[in-house]
Every structure is written in C-alpha cells, then in structure tokens.
Amino acid sequence: MQAAYKRYRVIAFLLVVLMLxxxxxxxxxxxxxxxxxxxxxxxxxxxxxxxCAPCGAPCPSTRK
Amino acid sequence: xxEVAASxxxxxxxxxxxxxxxxxxxDRFIAGLALAGMLxxxxxxxxxxxxxxxxxxxxxxxxxxxxxxxxxxxxxxWRNLVTKRRGAGMRAQLLLFALSSLIMIPLLGSGQPGMVGxxxxxxxxxxxxxxxxxxxxxxxxxxxxxxxxxxxAGNIRMLVTLLFFIVGAVVGSIHLPWWLDLPAVDPISLIxxxxxxxxxxxxxxxxxxxxxxxxxxxxxxxGEVQRGELQCSPTENGWWxxxxxxxxxxxxxxxxxxxxxxxxxxxxxxxxxxxxxxNLWGAKALQAVGVDMSQFEFWTWxxxxxxxSDSVLVNITSVMNFGLLLGAMWAAxxxxxxxxxxxxxxxxxxxxxxxxxxxxxxxxxxxxxxCNIGALFSGLASGSLHAWVWxxxxxxxxxxxxxxxxxxxxAN
Numbered sequence: 184m185q186a187a188y189k190r191y192r193v194i195a196f197l198l199v200v201l202m203l204x205x206x207x208x209x210x211x212x213x214x215x216x217x218x219x220x221x222x223x224x225x226x227x228x229x230x231x232x233x234x235c236a237p238c239g240a241p242c243p244s245t246r247k
Numbered sequence: 248x249x250e251v252a253a254s255x256x257x258x259x260x261x262x263x264x265x266x267x268x269x270x271x272x273x274d275r276f277i278a279g280l281a282l283a284g285m286l287x288x289x290x291x292x293x294x295x296x297x298x299x300x301x302x303x304x305x306x307x308x309x310x311x312x313x314x315x316x317x318x319x320x321x322x323x324x325w326r327n328l329v330t331k332r333r334g335a336g337m338r339a340q341l342l343l344f345a346l347s348s349l350i351m352i353p354l355l356g357s358g359q360p361g362m363v364g365x366x367x368x369x370x371x372x373x374x375x376x377x378x379x380x381x382x383x384x385x386x387x388x389x390x391x392x393x394x395x396x397x398x399x400a401g402n403i404r405m406l407v408t409l410l411f412f413i414v415g416a417v418v419g420s421i422h423l424p425w426w427l428d429l430p431a432v433d434p435i436s437l438i439x440x441x442x443x444x445x446x447x448x449x450x451x452x453x454x455x456x457x458x459x460x461x462x463x464x465x466x467x468x469x470g471e472v473q474r475g476e477l478q479c480s481p482t483e484n485g486w487w488x489x490x491x492x493x494x495x496x497x498x499x500x501x502x503x504x505x506x507x508x509x510x511x512x513x514x515x516x517x518x519x520x521x522x523x524x525x526n527l528w529g530a531k532a533l534q535a536v537g538v539d540m541s542q543f544e545f546w547t548w549x550x551x552x553x554x555x556s557d558s559v560l561v562n563i564t565s566v567m568n569f570g571l572l573l574g575a576m577w578a579a580x581x582x583x584x585x586x587x588x589x590x591x592x593x594x595x596x597x598x599x600x601x602x603x604x605x606x607x608x609x610x611x612x613x614x615x616x617x618c619n620i621g622a623l624f625s626g627l628a629s630g631s632l633h634a635w636v637w638x639x640x641x642x643x644x645x646x647x648x649x650x651x652x653x654x655x656x657x658a659n
Contacts, residue, residue, distance in 0.1 A: 211558035239550030
C-alpha cells in the first residue's frame with residue numbers, strides 16, 4: 184500500500200517547528216540566565232495567584 | 248526481539264509457510280521520529296529549564312497516547328448522542344469528570360500552597376465564548392485536545408483547524424477585556440460553598456442527572472443502552488498489543504486522563520489546560536514580525552506577560568502540548584495510521600469549515616476561559632460552577648454546529 188505521507192515532509196515540518204522553538208528559546212531570559220546573565224528575569228513558575236481565571240484574567244469585581 | 252515485541256512491531260521474520268508475518272506492522276519511521284522528538288524536546292527542557300517541566304512534558308506524552316489510542320473525542324461523543332442517539336462516548340466523558348472530581352477536589356481542598364483550580368468568572372464572556380466554541384467544535388472537527396492529538400497523528404485538515412484556532416485565540420485575547428466589562432460575577436467554587444465532600448456530592452449529582460438524560464435519549468431511540476464505556480478488556484487483540492497499538496477501551500483512557508490531570512495539578516500547581524499555549528504561540532509570532540503585544544490589555548496581565556516574555560519551554564501549557572503532539576504521533580505510528588485521515592487533501596467547503604471552525608474554536612476558547620480540557624474537564628474537576636455553564640452553552644452551540652455540518656459537506 185502506498186504510504187499516506189512523504190517522509191521528507193514530516194522531517195521538514197518537525198525541523199521547522201524545532202527551529203521556531205529554538206529561536207524563541209535562544210532569545211529568552213531563561214537562556215540568557217543559563218548563559219551567565221544573572222540579571223535576566225526568568226519566570227520558571229508562571230502563575231498569577233490573584234488572577235480570576237487560568238488565562239490570568241482579573242475578577243469582574245476588580246474591574247472598573 | 249521477543250515474540251511479544253515482534254508481534255507488536257511487525258516482525259519481518261519469514262514464517263514457516265514461506266510468507267512474512269505482516270498481519271500487523273507498526274510504522275517504525277513515525278514511531279522512531281516521535282521518540283527522537285521526545286528525546287530532543289525533553290532534553291532541551293531538562294538542560295535549559297527545570298525538572299518539574301520534564302515531568303509535565305512526560306505527562307503530556309502519556310495524555311497524547313491516551314487520547315489517540317482511546318479515541319477519546321469530546322466532539323464525536325456529543326455528535327453521536329445527537330445524530331445517532333448513542334451515548335457511550337458521552338458517558339465515558341461523564342465518568343472521567345466524576346473520577347477526576349473525586350481525585351482533584353480533595354487535592355485542591357487540602358489547601359496546599361501554590362495549588363490553584365481551574366475556576367473562572369461566570370458572565371456574558373463565558374456564555375458567548377463556550378457557545379461559539381461548541382459551533383467551532385463541530386465545524387473544525389475537534390475540540391482543543393482533539394485538534395492537537397489529531398494534528399500529532401498527521402491529520403492535514405486538523406492542521407488547518409489548528410492554525411486558525413491560533414488566529415482566533417489571539418483575536419479573542421485582544422477582545423477579551425471588552426467582553427469582561429460586560430455583566431459577570433466572580434468565580435464560584437463548590438469547594439468554598441459546600442466543602443470537599445459537599446462539592447464532590449454536588450458534582451456527582453449533576454453528572455448523574457446528565458447521565459440519566461443521556462441514557463433516556465439512547466433508550467428511547469434504541470430500546471436499550473449500550474455499555475461500551477464500561478468495557479475493560481480489549482475487544483480484538485491481547486492486552487499488551489492493545490496497550491501499544493490501540494484501540495484502548497474507554498476505561499483505560501478515563502483512568503490515564505484522570506490521573507494525568509491530577510498529576511498536572513500536583514506537579515505544576517494548576518490543572519491541565521491546552522488553549523492558552525495557542526494564544527501564546529500566536530502572540531509570539533506577531534511579536535516576531537514587529538507587533539507590540541503590550542499595547543493590548545490581555546498581554547499586560549501578569550501571567551500572559553510573563554509567558555510572552557520568556558521561552559515557550561518554560562510555559563507549562565506549551566511544554567505539555569508539545570508532549571501531547573509527540574505522544575499522539577508515536578501512538579499513530581504504533582497503530583500504523585499516521586496521516587491516514589489525510590489521503591484526500593481538504594478542499595472547498597470542508598476546508599472552509601476547518602477555517603471557520605478553527606476561528607470559532609480559538610475565539611470561543613479565549614472568551615470561555617478554555618476548551619473542553621481547561622474549562623470543562625479541569626473546571627469540573629476543580630469544582631468550579633463556570634464549568635457547568637460552559638458545558639451547557641457549548642452543547643447548545645454544538646447542536647447548531649451539527650446542523651451546519653452538511654452545508655460544508657461534512658458527514659454527520
């Protein structure tokens with residue numbers, strides 16, 4: 184049976200995604216911190232305890 | 248290679264009768280590529296960020312495998328109830344919510360510091376968002392998790408849905424502050440209202456009522472209720488082969504998804520979510536081409552701002568989504584079905600449905616504070632009242648979406 188996909192396309196797609204992730208990471212404070220920049224503000228625990236919803240939205244009662 | 252492994256991986260050893268044993272053959276290329284991807288991403292997370300994120304990445308992989316092998320589709324489950332009057336998929340979801348509530352409400356009620364539930368306000372934004380999401384589910388062909396795991400399994404049409412899901416989510420994030428200014432009330436947590444035992448009792452009562460309604464619909468149409476969701480043993484192959492190649496009985500998927508969400512809460516401090524990452528990826532793409540996202544209120548709030556300024560490898564939702572994609576890809580490779588659904592490229596109206604569905608999914612998910620996972624599954628497991636409102640409104644939207652499907656030449 185003929186394959187449902189082309190191997191090179193799958194590899195190319197995954198490589199593009201990996202490149203995008205790497206480009207984002209290399210420009211991030213976390214990478215800068217790991218490279219010795221102690222002033223870089225990383226956010227390993229990204230959470231806002233005062234938020235009203237998982238996306239970080241404020242509560243209706245606190246809005247004007 | 249052991250006999251068991253050979254039977255799973257598709258041995259090429261000649262049989263005594265001269266034929267090759269190719270009754271079943273996994274797609275080693277895809278399965279291997281997915282494993283290599285897991286090693287690369289897992290290794291990057293390990294080297295660059297923190298061990299707890301590696302654990303969450305692994306949880307994401309397992310959840311992706313469970314969603315694929317369990318064929319745990321929220322969208323199809325709802326549609327089967329409406330069009331075929333069959334409720335097994337819907338009951339499987341209700342059982343998942345009941346089990347998760349039993350595990351996660353006590354965890355959240357224990358008052359562990361740094362642990363928050365998926366609670367959200369109830370108002371116009373939630374009602375409109377979940378309603379639009381319900382329509383989008385049926386046009387797009389999947390919900391948040393469904394879109395992600397089918398993309399991982401190589402479905403081209405769902406890749407279109409995902410791309411427009413991201414677009415819709417970003418637009419939704421820009422509009423969300425306006426929607427939040429419309430009438431709404433602060434989150435209502437059943438744990439705060441009734442305590443842990445009371446919250447579980449209310450949840451179970453609500454889920455039991457929905458299940459009775461589902462059973463009634465099925466019994467009226469068919470005279471009996473099929474109990475496929477309670478089956479524990481594999482139907483065709485042995486346990487070991489079914490575990491690695493599917494299709495899993497619903498019970499297996501329910502157990503893995505419930506434990507996976509509880510682990511996400513225990514390790515990451517918040518229940519499982521999916522769609523925030525779509526927001527983030529879209530916003531990062533815009534930022535990369537020069538758009539200043541800080542001009543939009545959503546991206547000035549603490550959590551979105553933190554996520555936007557740092558690596559996606561530090562964002563829990565993104566890391567888990569990467570795991571889910573690769574887990575589903577591995578599972579599809581093991582089942583020898585990678586890209587199987589995409590032999591015919593989406594064209595014309597089905598393509599348009601994927602575009603519109605994706606936009607509605609994204610916009611709706613942002614206004615409704617998440618998708619079937621973040622708002623419904625995690626919301627119910629957190630004892631949040633908003634999840635019930637989300638459930639009802641998304642179901643009504645789904646009814647409309649089902650009616651619209653034939654217009655886009657999508658089968659019901």
